[in-house]
Each structure stands twice: as structure tokens, then as C-alpha cells.
Amino acid sequence: MRSSKALERMAPWIVLAAVTLIWALVCFAFSIPDFIIPGPWSVVRGLWQNAPAISDNALQTFWTTMAGFSLGTGVGVLLGFMLGSSRFIYYSLYRLLVGFNSIPKSALVPILVVWFGIGSVPAVLSAALLCFFPITVNVATGLATTNPELEDVLAAMGASRLDILRKVGIPHSLPYLFASLKVAITLAFVGTIISESIASNKGIGYLMVSAGSQMMMPLVFSGLLVISVMAMGMYEIFALIERRMTSWAQRGAESRAR
Amino acid sequence: MQLQLAKRQFTVAVLCLGASLSAVNGATAQTPIKFSIDWTFQGVHAPFAVAIQKGYYKREGLDVTMDRGAGSGDTIGRVAAGTYDIGYGDSNLLVKFNHDHPDATVTAAFMVYNSTPAGVVTLTKSGIREPKDLASKNIASPVGDAARLLFPAFAKTVGIDSGNIEWTSSQPNLRDTLLFQGKVDAVASYVPSTIMALETFGIKQDDIVVFNYAQYLPGLLGSGILVKPSMLAEKPLVIRAFIKGTIAGLQDALKDPEAAVQSLKQYDALINVPNEADRLKLVIAYSMQGAALKEQGLGFVSQAQLRAGVGLMADVNGIAPPDDLSTIYNETLLPPSAERMF
Amino acid sequence: MGERDAARAAVRVQQTLGDPPASISRRSVAFGQQQGSARGERTALSKPIVPPVIQFDHVDYSYDAGGKAIEDVSLSIARGQFVAVVGPSGCGKTTLMRLCSNLRKPDRGSITINTSSRSGKLKSVGMAFQNAALLPWRTTLDNVILPLEIIEPYRSTFARDKVRHIVDAERLLASVGLADCGEKFPWQLSGGMQQRVSICRALIHNPELLLLDEPFAALDVFTREDLWCLLRDVAIRHNFTVVFVTHDLREAVFLADVVYVMSERPGKIRMRREINEQRPRDIDWTYTAEFTSQVRDLRAYIGQGRHP
Numbered sequence: 001m002r003s004s005k006a007l008e009r010m011a012p013w014i015v016l017a018a019v020t021l022i023w024a025l026v027c028f029a030f031s032i033p034d035f036i037i038p039g040p041w042s043v044v045r046g047l048w049q050n051a052p053a054i055s056d057n058a059l060q061t062f063w064t065t066m067a068g069f070s071l072g073t074g075v076g077v078l079l080g081f082m083l084g085s086s087r088f089i090y091y092s093l094y095r096l097l098v099g100f101n102s103i104p105k106s107a108l109v110p111i112l113v114v115w116f117g118i119g120s121v122p123a124v125l126s127a128a129l130l131c132f133f134p135i136t137v138n139v140a141t142g143l144a145t146t147n148p149e150l151e152d153v154l155a156a157m158g159a160s161r162l163d164i165l166r167k168v169g170i171p172h173s174l175p176y177l178f179a180s181l182k183v184a185i186t187l188a189f190v191g192t193i194i195s196e197s198i199a200s201n202k203g204i205g206y207l208m209v210s211a212g213s214q215m216m217m218p219l220v221f222s223g224l225l226v227i228s229v230m231a232m233g234m235y236e237i238f239a240l241i242e243r244r245m246t247s248w249a250q251r252g253a254e255s256r257a258r
Numbered sequence: 259m260q261l262q263l264a265k266r267q268f269t270v271a272v273l274c275l276g277a278s279l280s281a282v283n284g285a286t287a288q289t290p291i292k293f294s295i296d297w298t299f300q301g302v303h304a305p306f307a308v309a310i311q312k313g314y315y316k317r318e319g320l321d322v323t324m325d326r327g328a329g330s331g332d333t334i335g336r337v338a339a340g341t342y343d344i345g346y347g348d349s350n351l352l353v354k355f356n357h358d359h360p361d362a363t364v365t366a367a368f369m370v371y372n373s374t375p376a377g378v379v380t381l382t383k384s385g386i387r388e389p390k391d392l393a394s395k396n397i398a399s400p401v402g403d404a405a406r407l408l409f410p411a412f413a414k415t416v417g418i419d420s421g422n423i424e425w426t427s428s429q430p431n432l433r434d435t436l437l438f439q440g441k442v443d444a445v446a447s448y449v450p451s452t453i454m455a456l457e458t459f460g461i462k463q464d465d466i467v468v469f470n471y472a473q474y475l476p477g478l479l480g481s482g483i484l485v486k487p488s489m490l491a492e493k494p495l496v497i498r499a500f501i502k503g504t505i506a507g508l509q510d511a512l513k514d515p516e517a518a519v520q521s522l523k524q525y526d527a528l529i530n531v532p533n534e535a536d537r538l539k540l541v542i543a544y545s546m547q548g549a550a551l552k553e554q555g556l557g558f559v560s561q562a563q564l565r566a567g568v569g570l571m572a573d574v575n576g577i578a579p580p581d582d583l584s585t586i587y588n589e590t591l592l593p594p595s596a597e598r599m600f
Numbered sequence: 601m602g603e604r605d606a607a608r609a610a611v612r613v614q615q616t617l618g619d620p621p622a623s624i625s626r627r628s629v630a631f632g633q634q635q636g637s638a639r640g641e642r643t644a645l646s647k648p649i650v651p652p653v654i655q656f657d658h659v660d661y662s663y664d665a666g667g668k669a670i671e672d673v674s675l676s677i678a679r680g681q682f683v684a685v686v687g688p689s690g691c692g693k694t695t696l697m698r699l700c701s702n703l704r705k706p707d708r709g710s711i712t713i714n715t716s717s718r719s720g721k722l723k724s725v726g727m728a729f730q731n732a733a734l735l736p737w738r739t740t741l742d743n744v745i746l747p748l749e750i751i752e753p754y755r756s757t758f759a760r761d762k763v764r765h766i767v768d769a770e771r772l773l774a775s776v777g778l779a780d781c782g783e784k785f786p787w788q789l790s791g792g793m794q795q796r797v798s799i800c801r802a803l804i805h806n807p808e809l810l811l812l813d814e815p816f817a818a819l820d821v822f823t824r825e826d827l828w829c830l831l832r833d834v835a836i837r838h839n840f841t842v843v844f845v846t847h848d849l850r851e852a853v854f855l856a857d858v859v860y861v862m863s864e865r866p867g868k869i870r871m872r873r874e875i876n877e878q879r880p881r882d883i884d885w886t887y888t889a890e891f892t893s894q895v896r897d898l899r900a901y902i903g904q905g906r907h908p
Contacts, residue, residue: 035458036435053527110332114339117292118325149733153801156701156727156811159750167746171737198328201299201525206326210298210526212431213451214533215458248737248785 038218043225046218054207054219058226061192061204064120065230068127069188073181076132080139084173085165090140101133106194118199123192130191131184138180142173175249178242185234189227288321289496294342296330296481299526301538305370306346307521309507318499324525330481331355331402337484338362344500345484348374348404352484352586353571353579365490366482366587368501368557370508373480375544376405377470378412379452380444381437381461389416389469395443398426398433405446408471408478411574415474434459450540454533470544477566479559479587480545490588498591505556505598512546512600515539555598559587651714652676653809653841654700659709661695668866669695673709675860675869679808682835682842682879684856686849688902692867693845697813700843701725724751726802730814732794734786740797741782744769747805754805765804772800776830792823796830803834810835810842816851825883828854832880849895849902854886861901871901 020040026032027039034042047054079097083090105126112122143165150168159167196205204223211219243250295303306324309315315322327333330347334355337345339362349366356363378397380386386395389412399406406425413420426442434455436442445452449468456466472478483504485497511518515538519531551558564583572579580586592598654677662668670692677683685693698704699711726747734743745765748754754761770782776796778789786794795815802810812831816824832855835842846852852859853875861871875894877885885891 033459050528056527110328110335113336114341117341118294147733149729149731150735152698152701152703153727153729153733154746154750155703156725157747157750157805158752163750167749168735171735174737201326206298206526207528211528213298213300214530215431215434215455216528216530219528246737248787 035215035217038221042218043221046216047222047225050219050222054222054226057202057204057207057223058230060120060200060202061189061196061227062230064123064196064203065127065185065188065192067120068124068192069131069185071124072128072131072184072188073135075128076135076180076184077139077177079132080136080173080177081143083136084140084143085161085169097133097136105130105191106198109195109198112195113199119201122199123195123203123205126195127188127191130194131188134180134183134187135177138176139173142176143169146172175242175246178238178246182235182238182242185238186231189231189234193227288316289319289499291315291320291322291344291496291500292342293322293324293344293500294327294333294336294346295324296327296333296345296347298326299522299529301515301519301522301534301536302371302481302541303346304515304518304522304534304538305504305507305511307507307525308510308518309503311521311524312507312510314506315500315503318503320496320499320503322500322503326525330404334364334484337364337486340486343485343489344497346370347481347484349479349482349484349587350374350404350408350567350571353568354575354577356580356585357572357575357577363487363585364484365487365585366479367485367490367497367591368504369480369482369559369587370504370557371480371482371541371545372548372551372559373472373478373545374404375449375470375472375541376408376447376478377449377468377472378405378409378444378446379437379449379456379469380467381456382465382467383440384443384467386444386467389474390418392416392423392444392469393418394422394424396424396426397444397446398428398436398442399446400430400433401427403430403446405448405471407574408475408570409446411570412469412471412474449544450537453540454537472544475570477563477568477570479564479567482557482587487585487588490591494591498593501557501591502593502597505593508556509600511538512542515542552600555595556600557589557592557598558595559589652712653679653681653714654843655712655714656699656706657710657712659699659706659711661692661699661704661706662866663695668707670699670862671866671868673867673869675872677841677843677858679841680839681858682840682844682856684844684846684852684859685862686846686852686859686898686902687862687867688864689847690865691862692865693847693862694813695867696862697811697843697845700809701727701811724805724808725811726805726807726809727811728795728798728802728813728815730817732786732791732798734794734797734801736786739783739785740773740778740789741766741769743786743797744772744800744804746801751805769800769804772803773797775834776800777826792819792827795819795823795827799827799831799834803838806838808841810840810844812842813845814847817847824851829883831855836880849898850886850891853891853894853898854881854883859898861898871898873898 024040027037032039038046079093083093108129109122109126112125116122116125146169151164154164154167192203193205193208196203197209198205200206204227208220208223211217211223293306295306299307303324306322310322310324325342327336327345327347330351333342333345333347334351336342338355338359345364349369352364352366378389378392380392386392392413397409399409409423410420413423426436428436430447430451433445433447434452437445437452438456438459438461449470453463453466453468457463483497483501490497507518516531516535519529519535519538522529522534523531550560561583564587568579568583568586584590654675656673656675659670659673660668661670673696685696687693695704699706700713702711702713734740735746738746745762748765749758754765758765770779773779773782776799778793778796778800781789781793781797786797789797795818799815802812816827819827828851831842834840835855844852844855856875857879859873859875860869861873862868863870873894877890
């Protein structure tokens with residue numbers, strides 16, 4: 001029992017090591033040059049040599065993404081709330097939202113630049129625009145799938161719609177919200193990078209384009225690596241918050257995993 | 259009587275002093291300028307970085323902030339929309355842009371590099387020795403790339419049928435890799451970038467074959483300072499100040515490319531200084547060698563070249579050239595020739 | 601006939617509306633004998649002493665264009681009465697309950713609900729369903745005191761009185777045998793325990809009216825009998841008016857003063873039967889012949905309705 005728990009914890013690291021090994025072997029076996037696919041060693045070396053510059057850009061991307069994510073969450077929750085509690089609003093808005101969400105955000109960035117100039121603002125907006133939709137969908141779903149009997153119990157007591165929303169609707173939607181936050185944070189990173197690669201002087205997105213046009217592929221891959229690590233870290237943080245706040249919804253997962 | 263005259267002279271003198279003092283004050287009040295280049299920070303942008311770092315713009319009364327761009331076409335758009343006061347980009351693209359947007363035109367006010375080193379690059383192992391050998395070959399180039407756009411004119415001049423070329427559309431950073439891997443016979447590109455990429459791949463200079471368009475298409479214009487005509491009319495002194503600062507930076511860069519590229523590091527700490535210095539030197543080698551240029555100074559473009567260049571771009575785009583060439587390149591604000599020597 | 605028999609005879613009286621079982625007097629024995637009727641129909645002579653808590657007058661209701669759920673339902677529920685509604689599946693029992701709680705308005709006819717509240721909403725209602733419907737993110741205690749966060753006058757003084765409410769809730773839980781379960785979450789309790797919590801929640805705010813929709817349907821026989829006794833005692837002790845929907849005839853006969861039998865959809869009241877055994881009734885009574893015959897009568901009647 002104890003050994004299988006230890007194995008569970010070691011498993012992701014083992015997989016990571018295996019993937020890295022395969023990556024190195026493939027590069028070696030096919031003699032792939034550095035400027036096409038750099039091997040893990042040259043990526044790490046590039047990371048080490050350029051650590052201050054990379055961390056500078058990484059911080060820029062990180063804070064921009066956090067800002068965009070906060071904005072996207074606020075908008076997403078608000079919209080989800082509106083869509084989930086009013087049929088009228090749902091029917092009038094949801095098709096528009098789906099259509100809007102399908103627009104590639106890289107097409108929107110130049111428009112944002114005209115209004116806000118290049119730099120952090122288009123990046124924050126780009127991150128927010130990309131990540132709000134899954135949050136909206138999940139919050140609306142959570143509100144719409146509340147047990148009608150629960151609502152009847154409260155309604156019979158004379159609870160107003162607002163009461164019901166506060167006591168039943170919102171707590172019920174929390175697991176859905178947290179699930180969507182995990183997805184949304186990764187999307188927010190994507191949004192920031194898209195904007196930075198077109199319209200920013202700083203950030204990992206800029207780094208990847210600049211390094212790419214100088215044919216410094218190991219540096220491009222370092223940028224990718226840094227993004228992945230940041231996104232994974234944030235994902236884990238939200239997964240932790242989710243477990244804490246909605247443990248009542250999680251118990252099924254635990255027992256299944258056993 | 260004499261006292262009154264003296265008083266009057268004194269008053270006039272004081273007034274003149276006051277006027278000149280206020281004029282001086284006006285000049286030293288820093289005008290903020292938002293300036294956009296055409297791509298990420300590279301060696302060719304060193305003159306601007308030098309001018310900012312060494313205070314050449316400041317002494318002209320300008321506080322310049324420089325932002326990267328996303329392609330010359332985008333930069334022209336930014337200037338036209340007013341998002342940026344001044345831009346730097348390929349002035350060849352102005353012909354079509356101004357034709358398509360007659361209400362929002364953009365004009366070049368100073369030609370930084372005298373020509374655009376666009377061309378076709380291939381490797382000796384492809385067996386292509388002269389432009390004629392390019393007939394019916396497979397060439398890689400991004401859609402909308404200037405080199406690809408100009409190819410038909412180049413083909414006509416060298417006597418091949420551009421219709422028979424098999425184009426491989428690709429992103430700029432992949433294009434040179436395709437050439438290296440032998441997946442295409444040649445690439446149409448901004449030559450210095452391709453040469454540097456190939457050298458990164460380990461290919462020696464001797465194995466690279468270059469057909470520089472400037473050799474075959476004499477009119478080809480270069481990249482320059484881009485402004486809106488309204489700014490030319492309303493703030494000529496500001497533009498002239500910017501030009502003067504740029505000239506100073508450019509003079510430094512031409513003298514010592516390595517030192518100039520160092521200034522770029524404050525914008526992008528990851529810049530590889532030797533590489534970018536090489537890039538800058540290549541651009542200088544391809545674009546700044548004309549005898550007339552050395553004679554007349556930086557920014558000089560002969561009317562003949564201007565007419566030929568504008569006519570060339572109108573031709574390849576299938577439009578009529580503008581009647582007034584100064585809508586493309588307006589030289590009225592250039593400082594005297596003596597100040598533009600290098 | 602001994603004294604005990606006489607007393608029992610006195611008890612087997614057609615109860616007039618409104619007299620709680622605890623206060624039966626000789627006077628009402630005579631009165632009741634006047635009204636006696638074998639089939640247990642309501643007589644015109646009985647005069648209500650207090651107005652009925654709920655009165656339906658020729659009520660129709662349909663959910664959609666598919667047809668009426670209930671049709672021409674008229675009934676009267678007195679204060680303190682324990683009323684059971686039985687019938688085949690889909691006969692509209694739950695609809696009836698929804699109308700009682702004022703969650704819906706009738707399409708035709710009128711429903712009068714006599715309550716102390718002006719808005720007409722019966723605020724002092726406790727409801728429990730077949731599905732316990734506890735909020736899974738709250739502890740058992742928090743689930744029980746939920747109504748106090750919503751209903752006035754408890755709501756406005758909630759923060760101040762919270763400690764007292766918790767004590768009351770603990771007491772309620774203890775009375776149903778869940779003394780140590782206050783901090784547990786619903787998913788840690790069995791079905792029967794959850795149902796008991798649900799009933800506590802229905803009682804915490806001292807409602808005038810209890811509406812129970814097949815609350816014990818999903819439980820096993822032993823738990824069910826325990827909960828019958830619990831409900832029986834609670835109803836007596838607090839003199840609740842109870843509307844109890846069930847498909848279990850034994851349950852209805854054991855618990856109720858009056859049993860309404862509904863027909864298949866569209867539900868109509870087919871019969872009103874008074875159960876003459878005095879409440880509280882012992883579980884042992886359910887094993888007597890008398891009990892069984894009453895159940896059999898109801899069963900036969902429903903059977904008739906199902907296969908005309």
C-alpha cells in the first residue's frame with residue numbers, strides 16, 4: 001500500500017525523465033542539428049547562460065498573464081452568472097459568445113495595438129479574452145444544473161431568487177468554477193504569448209520571435225520550457241485550491257483512484 | 259534725443275534677447291516621440307539605439323521611445339493610424355499602401371538605407387550559377403514577402419518566365435531551413451538574414467550564391483523614416499530634429515558597427531552582438547555602397563532612382579504610379595548635404 | 601363493555617374538524633355519534649370550529665399542454681390534522697403538495713391557505729422529499745439550520761442567535777438519534793440518516809405546516825418503522841398540520857387522521873377516509889386485523905380505480 005502511494009508520487013517524474021531521454025536519443029540518433037530541434041542539453045545550457053535575461057522576460061509574461069487571468073476570471077464569472085440565472089440572457093448571448101470565442105485572438109491583437117499601443121495592455125487583454133470563455137460556460141452550467149428539489153425546499157420557505165442563488169446555486173457551481181480555472185490559466189498564458197510575439201518589447205513571446213529570427217533555436221525552446229513550467233505551477237496551485245474548497249465534490253475521485 | 263535713442267536700442271536688444279531665450283527654451287522642452295521599427299530589434303536598428311543612448315535625439319529636443327514592430331506593412335499601418343508618430347520600414351511598400359488608402363497616406367522623410375537587399379539565394383550544390391538557371395525551379399518565400407513580390411520584375415529583367423516557378427510558401431524562419439535541407443532549390447528573401455542563417459547552419463560563404471535584386475532592378479528603394487503628411491505639414495521641425503538625431507546615430511553605426519550594436523542590448527538583452535554586427539555590416543555592404551550616396555550624403559535618392567523604384571512597385575502591383583513622387587519620398591526636410599556625410 | 605372499551609368507543613369518533621386528539625370530551629362523543637357514517641364521508645352537519653389551514657376548491661392544474669395533472673380537487677385540511685394522500689404513480693400527489701406549499705398557482709379553482717403571513721406565502725412550512733436534498737457542502741448542523749438563514753424573523757437576528765439555533769438543532773438531531781452527527785457531511789451518512797436530517801431541517805423553524813412527499817420511500821423496512829414512530833411523536837407533540845404523500849397504504853393508515861385516495865391521472869379525489877384509531881398509535885396496531893382490514897379496503901378501492 002505504501003509502495004504504491006510512493007509510486008504514484010514518483011510517476012510524473014519518471015515519465016518526465018523518460019521523455020527527456022527519448023528526446024535526447026532521437027536528436028542524437030538522427031543527428032538533428034541544434035537549429036532545427038535542439039537536444040535537452042543545449043536547451044538547459046541556453047537557459048543557464050541566459051538566465052537573467054530569460055527570467056526578466058519570464059517575469060514580464062507571468063505578471064501580465066496573472067493580470068489577464070484575473071480580468072478574464074472576473075468577466076467570466078459575471079457572464080456565467082448572468083447566463084446561468086436568466087434564460088432570456090442565455091438565449092440572447094450564448095451564440096454571440098461562441099462566435100466570438102472562435103475568432104483567433106492573434107487577429108484581434110493588431111486592433112488592440114491601434115487602441116492601446118504595444119506592450120502589456122494588449123497582452124493582458126489578449127489573455128483575458130482567451131480565458132474567459134471556459135469559465136463562463138462552466139459557471140453557467142453549474143448554475144443551470146442545480147437540483148430543482150433543493151430549490152423547491154428553499155422556495156417553499158419563502159426564499160427569494162437571490163437567496164436561492166446564494167445558498168444553493170453558487171456553492172453548487174464552485175466545483176465547476178475551479179475546474180474551469182485550471183483550464184483558463186493555461187489559456188491565459190497562450191493569450192499573453194500570442195500578443196507578446198506580435199506586439200511587445202518584452203516577455204517570453206517576444207523572446208521566442210527574436211531568438212527565432214536569429215536562428216537561436218535552443219533559446220526558443222528554453223522559452224517554451226519556461227512557459228510550460230509556469231503554467232504547470234499555476235495549474236497545480238489551482239488544483240490545490242480546488243481540493244481545499246470543494247472537497248465535498250472530490251471524494252469520488254479519491255476512492256476511484258484507489 | 260540721444261538718450262531716447264539709446265533707450266530704444268536697449269529695449270529692442272532686451273526684446274531680442276527675450277525672444278531668443280524663449281526660442282531656446284522652446285527647443286529644449288522635450289517633445290515625446292513614439293517610434294516604431296519594423297521587426298524585432300536587430301543589427302539594422304542599431305543607429306536608432308545609438309541615437310537614443312547617446313542622447314542625439316535629446317539634444318535635438320526629442321524624447322524618443324522605440325518599440326518593436328511586426329513587419330514593415332504593419333508599421334506603415336501603425337503610422338497611418340496615428341498609433342505611432344514615426345515609423346521605420348520598407349518605403350517600397352508605400353506605393354501600394356498609398357494607392358489603397360488615399361485618405362491615410364504615409365510618406366518617407368529620410369532614407370536610412372539606400373536600397374533593400376532583397377534577392378534570391380541558393381547553394382552551389384543546387385547547380386544554379388546564373389539567374390537564368392532559376393527557370394522552373396522550386397523557390398521558398400513567405401506570401402507577401404517583398405522579395406517574392408519583386409520576383410516577376412526580376413524575372414523579366416533576366417529573361418525567365420516567373421509563371422513557371424514553383425513557389426513554396428513558408429514562414430520566414432523556416433524558409434532558410436528548407437534551403438539548407440535541400441527541400442527547395444532557392445529562396446527569395448532579405449539576403450543578409452538568409453546568409454546569416456546559412457552560416458549558422460555551418461555553410462561556408464563560398465557555397466552560397468546570391469542574386470541581389472538591386473543589381474538587376476536599379477530603382478529599388480530602401481527602408482526609411484515614415485511619417486504622416488499631416489505631421490510633415492504641422493511639425494516639420496520635429497521631423498527634422500528626428501532626422502538629424504538619426505543621421506548622427508547612423509554615422510556612428512557606419513563607422514563602428516560593433517559598438518553600435520552594443521546599444522541594442524538595452525532593448526533586447528539576448529541579442530548576440532557579433533551576429534547582429536555581421537548582419538549590420540552585410541546590410542551596409544549591400545545598400546550603402548553607391549558613389550552618388552557617398553557624394554551627396556546619407557538619405558540621398560536621385561529623382562531617377564525614385565521614379566524607377568516607384569514605377570517598379572506600381573508595375574508589380576498592377577497599379578498606376580502616383581503623379582507626385584514626393585508623396586513617397588519627401589526630401590524637403592533633409593539637412594544640408596554637408597551634415598549628411600559619412 | 602368495560603371502561604376501556606367505552607373509552608375506545610369514545611375515541612372511535614367521527615372527529616369534527618379542528619379538535620385535537622388530546623382534548624376529546626364526552627360532549628364530542630355524542631356529537632360525533634350523530635355524524636357517524638359507515639363510509640366515512642364528510643357530513644354537512646359538521647361545523648368547523650377554526651378555519652381550515654388549507655382548502656382546495658375545485659382545483660385544476662396542468663404542467664403543460666399534455667393534459668391535467670389534477671382535476672376538480674376539493675379538500676379541506678384542519679389545523680393539527682395529519683392528512684395522507686395515496687394513489688397510484690403519476691396521480692398527481694406531488695402536484696398537490698406543490699400547490700399546498702404555494703409553489704404553483706392553480707389553473708382553475710381556488711386554494712385558500714390560512715396562515716399568519718400577509719403575503720399569502722406560507723412561510724411557516726417545512727418540506728421533506730423522498731430525496732433528502734441536503735446541501736452536500738454543508739455539515740449536518742448547517743443543513744438543519746438552513747431555514748433559519750432564510751425565513752423571517754429568524755433571518756434578521758441570525759448572527760445574534762446563531763448559538764441558540766445550533767443548540768436547538770443539536771437537540772433536534774439528538775431527538776432523531778443523530779446526536780453525534782452534527783459535524784459530519786451528508787455523504788458520510790446513510791440514506792436513513794440523511795432522511796432524518798431532512799426532517800429535522802423541516803422542523804427547525806417551528807412550522808405550522810409539514811409537507812412530506814414520500815419521505816420514507818427509499819428506505820428499508822426497519823428504518824421506515826423507526827421513522828414512522830418518530831414522525832408520529834413529533835406531530836403529536838407539536839400539534840403540526842401534516843400533509844403526507846405516500847404510495848404505501850400501511851404508512852398512510854398508521855400515521856394519518858384522514859386518508860385521501862386519488863385516481864390515476866388526471867388525479868381526482870376518489871375517496872376521503874377517516875382513520876378512527878386515536879393517535880399516537882402503536883406499531884403493534886399494524887399487525888392487528890382491524891388495521892389490515894382498513895388497508896385492504898383502501899387497496900380494493902384503489903384497485904377499482906385502476907382497472908375500471
